Amino acid sequence: MTEFGFIESLRNLFATLPSNGFEGIGDDCAVYGLGNDEALLFTSDTLNEGVHFLRTEATPEQVGAKSLMVNLSDIAAMGARPIATLLALSLPADCPEGWAESFIEGYRSVAERYGVPLVGGDTTSSLRGITINVTAIGRAPESHIKRRSAARSGDVIFVGGVLGGSALGLRNILDGDGDTAAAHLHHAPQAQVAEGEWLGAQPCVHAMMDLSDGLASDLRHILVASKVGAVVNVEQIPIYEGATIRDAVGGGEDYMLLFTVERSGVEAMRRQFAERFGYEPYAIGEITESPQPEIEWREKGKTFYPDWRGFSHF
Amino acid sequence: MTEFGFIESLRNLFATLPSNGFEGIGDDCAVYGLGNDEALLFTSDTLNEGVHFLRTEATPEQVGAKSLMVNLSDIAAMGARPIATLLALSLPADCPEGWAESFIEGYRSVAERYGVPLVGGDTTSSLRGITINVTAIGRAPESHIKRRSAARSGDVIFVGGVLGGSALGLRNILDGDGDTAAAHLHHAPQAQVAEGEWLGAQPCVHAMMDLSDGLASDLRHILVASKVGAVVNVEQIPIYEGATIRDAVGGGEDYMLLFTVERSGVEAMRRQFAERFGYEPYAIGEITESPQPEIEWREKGKTFYPDWRGFSHF
Structure with missing residues (x-):
């Protein structure tokens, strides 16, 4: 949900303002x-009806759950724990009776699962279409925070889970088959919230982000910020059953973690991760020294x- | 921009979640x-095209300035200093070339005036209509924070400036005369940002909020939260030239501060406020002991x- 150019x-326009203790964009x-x-x-992220969800396809509970989940994913993607959210909901006159209440139920179910209170709420009218904005606040020891700029040559690149399910699900939905497991995953993505916080505490994890725009696009953000290159072995990319490599690499909204790990820490991290979460993340390649932020x-x-x-992202 | 019932x-729905150190809604x-x-x-506040502004009436610079100003007003209304903002902008396909750039210019002019950096930005597509969401972050000594629940019987009620200008301006605009001073004020409200922070440091100031929905509606929020009543002398209400008492009492979006002051501190506060800001706030009545949160x-x-x-609010 990001236009990198904007x-x-x-970032440039506001560069001359005081930082007031904040790290820049x-x-x-x-x-x-x-x-x-x-x-x-x-x-802070916005979901717009007709762009990020279809009222005819997604239930209000799903939209509520997803709008919180994608923001918790952003917090987790830097190694932090989400501690609160604010919600601003814009509803058009034709919004069905009870939609907002069901939306809140979905939102609340995710908030409860992760113990994240809603500390501010606002509702306004919109001319047309439902708009949802969620601001999430996280907290972490400063030393746990993982930035895109921290990847180092030799790091092993990991993804937290299988990719392409959301893109396949969207294709199912657009083809009129909204009842598949992938379609459900598209409507109700499961972010790696606990995993992100845990990885934050591992010093061997260098750079981290979440996969919202697809591996090919998101990994490049790490390469640019870290001034490195990458080799990715496509046969190591975990692909959702029925999805294509294009779905896995170019599809958006999988919300799996993408992170790089110092080679000497890989085995211990992998074992402890598996002990803690019952599954293993997937090594898909490595960070290389490169004058260009290119993926080989x-x-x-x-x-x-x-x-x-x-x-x-689509 | 608030629906109190929602x-x-x-607040009730999320009451059972952990607070994580946050005060409730x-x-x-x-x-x-x-x-x-x-x-x-x-x-966090949202402005929607067609509801909070008209693209045909307000310039993008005005919309940018206003969308930040109303959020800084919320921070100042609790006695704090704004330290950063996040901006989420949703733009439809028919958004004119250059609209977003001009919007950002207006936003930046206010950000620069108050020394508030933009620390997060996100832009997405919308199906129709421009939607702007701003999250503002403030900081204050805990002892400076003014809450709606802190009004006490005997407090003098103040407003920070003349009221009704924004409502008059909106009427001018809807009548096709968008070139009046009041119309300009409606498009470019001036929140009392420095005044709010200063009042935060005055222990004699008890309750405070900003006037976004009109005095009659907003003062009631203080009365309900503080479990008190109020007497307001209508001839003491400062009215914008050409506006009516209805504009001043029932109109929204004036963004003046509404605050209550312990009687013993009134004279010193008034004098120091005038020394600091070059004008005086207006005493309009007093807080009373009352079983009902009613305005007399x-x-x-x-x-x-x-x-x-x-x-x-309209």
Whole structure:
């Protein structure tokens, strides 16, 4: 849900203002140091009807759950724990009776699961279409915070789970089959909230973000910020059953974690992760020293040149 | 921009979740104590095209300035200093070339005036209509924070400036005369940001909020939260030139501060306020002991019963 060019122009336009203790724009969240190795993190995202969800396809409970989940994912993607959210809901005159109440039920179910209170709420009218804005606040020891700029040459690249399910699900929905498991996953993504906080506490984890725009596009953000390159072995990319490699690499909204790990820490991290969460993350390649922030795609050891880089979120 | 009933229902629905150190819903901002008498404050507001502004009437610079100003007003209304904002902008396909850039210019002009950096930005597409969401973060010593619940019987009620200008301006605009001073004020409200922070530091100031829905409606929020009543002398209400008492009492979006002051502190506060800001706030009545959170309206000492209470924002 990010237009990189706009964000860049904002960063430049506001560069002369005082920072007031905040780190500038560039990561999933803004970071505010509190001293004593503690920091707060902030992120704000909008979901618009007709763009991010269809009222005819997604239930209000699903929209409520998803709008909170994607924001918790941003907090977790920097290694922090979400501690509160604010919700601003804009409803048009034709909004069905009870929609907002069911939306809140879905929102609340996720809030309860992660113990995240709603500390501010606002509702307004909209001319047309439902608009949802969620601001999430997180907290972490400063030393746990994972930035996109922290990847180092030699790091192993991991993804937290299988990719492409959301893109497949969206295709199912657009094809009129909204009842598949993938379609359900698209409507109700499961962010790796606990995993993100846990990975934050592992010093061997260097860079981290969540996959909202697709691996090809998101990994490039890490490469640009860290001034490195990457080799990705496509046969190691975990693909959702029935999805294609294009779904996995170019599809958006999987909300799995993407992170790089110092090679010496990989085995212990992998074992402890599995002990804690009951499954293993997937190593898909490694960070390389490179003058260009490019991904070298390899299939069974052979470099090839797919047209994946241009993919963006849909 | 608040539907009180919805906020109330949210408060109840989320009451069983852990607070994580946040004060519950009810004031202009959520409050998060940092310890050592320091706290952060959070507020989030949405402006929708066709509801909160008309693209044909307001320039993008005005919309940008106003969308930030109303959020800074919420921070100031609790006695805090704004320290950062996040912006989420949703733009439809028919948004004119350059609209977003001009919007940002207006936003930036206010951000620069108050030294408030933009620390997070996000832009998305909307199906129709521009939607703007701003999250503002403030900071204050915990002891400076003014809550709606702190009014005490005997307090003098103040408003920070003349009222009704925004309502008159909106009427001008709807009548096709968008070139009046009042219309300009409606498009470009001036919140009392520095005044709010200064009043926060005055222990004699008890309750405070900003006037976004009109005096009759907003003062009642203080009375309900503080479990008190009020007497307001209508001839003391400062009215914008050309506006009516109805505009001043029932009109919204004036963004002046409404605050109550312990009687013994009134004279010193008034003098120091004038020294600091070059003008005086207006005493309009007093807080009374009352079993009902009712406003008693008086004209030249005589109680009367106007039909003002039902007014809400338009």
